[in-house]
Amino acid sequence: MYSAIAANKRNSVLIMALFVAIIGALGWIFSSLYGDPMYFYLIFVGSGVYALIQYFAASQLALSLNGAHEVTKREAPKLYRTVENISIATGLPMPKVYIIDDPAPNAFATGRDPNHAVVAATSGLVDIMTDTELEAVIAHEMGHIKNYDIRLSMIVFGLVSAIGLIADIFLHFMWVGGDRRENNYASPAFIILGLVAGIIAPFVALLVQLAISRQREYLADSTGALTTRYPEGLISALQKIGNHGSSLKRQNTATAHLFFANPLKGQNFAKLFSTHPPIADRIARLKAMGDKL
Numbered sequence: 001m002y003s004a005i006a007a008n009k010r011n012s013v014l015i016m017a018l019f020v021a022i023i024g025a026l027g028w029i030f031s032s033l034y035g036d037p038m039y040f041y042l043i044f045v046g047s048g049v050y051a052l053i054q055y056f057a058a059s060q061l062a063l064s065l066n067g068a069h070e071v072t073k074r075e076a077p078k079l080y081r082t083v084e085n086i087s088i089a090t091g092l093p094m095p096k097v098y099i100i101d102d103p104a105p106n107a108f109a110t111g112r113d114p115n116h117a118v119v120a121a122t123s124g125l126v127d128i129m130t131d132t133e134l135e136a137v138i139a140h141e142m143g144h145i146k147n148y149d150i151r152l153s154m155i156v157f158g159l160v161s162a163i164g165l166i167a168d169i170f171l172h173f174m175w176v177g178g179d180r181r182e183n184n185y186a187s188p189a190f191i192i193l194g195l196v197a198g199i200i201a202p203f204v205a206l207l208v209q210l211a212i213s214r215q216r217e218y219l220a221d222s223t224g225a226l227t228t229r230y231p232e233g234l235i236s237a238l239q240k241i242g243n244h245g246s247s248l249k250r251q252n253t254a255t256a257h258l259f260f261a262n263p264l265k266g267q268n269f270a271k272l273f274s275t276h277p278p279i280a281d282r283i284a285r286l287k288a289m290g291d292k293l
Helices: 002-034 038-065 077-090 123-128 131-146 149-176 178-183 188-228 231-244 253-258 268-273 279-290
Strands: 068-070 096-100 107-111 117-122
Touching: 002 038, 002 149, 038 107, 038 117, 038 149, 038 253, 077 096, 077 131, 077 188, 096 123, 107 131, 107 149, 107 253, 117 123, 117 131, 123 131, 123 231, 131 149, 131 188, 131 231, 149 188, 149 253, 188 231, 188 279, 231 279
Parallel strands: 096 117
Antiparallel strands: 068 096, 107 117
């Protein structure tokens, strides 16, 4: 477990380097097409500033986009005490507690690190889960905090957003900046390369984000089960969510990867691009883990 946490911190640096490489490639192609190296530096510095802003603002943005509001122990005693108990059990600082008024059972954790963390749960999760099941879900979310998944998510969220913004600007210039491009004598093959790069870059960034999110869910399941020493509680919660459904009334793809279960509607093809592994797979892993505890 500790090796997985250390690997997660190392992966933060490696993933950042990968995204920086994608941004650098877009900047190089853009500068080459227009014959001005200044575009490369503008894109590089601009995307860095944008990603940094997203890194610090994404937590509050995620809470706002999902209609979450902070609660006290008096306002939500069951949820607050559960978060408090798991916080003590894991030795983590007590995170802020938020509620989302939605009947679908779901939850997420966000923040930059354990000292700036938030745990949010839907009213539906609190209502339909037993104490043991709610404890298991919160232990999973606290696992994201303990494993520094929340930091990784903020970094990835910021960089994916930056790449998407750069690609949009890039393609806009490609379509409307034809005269300047022709004056620089860019070859048709290079122009095609630029168009392909602008289209593919956000897709590649998304695939990296999906792979990271799915692996982090498995790790948080394991961490949560080890915290409670009772995988059956998390298995029961997952089964209940699978039967009930986890789609929220507010649909937001930008924050979907943060949730305990997929909060988006849609089946079939959309599942290929889900940020969450199938519930059946998560349950199977937890059952195998339970045999070893």
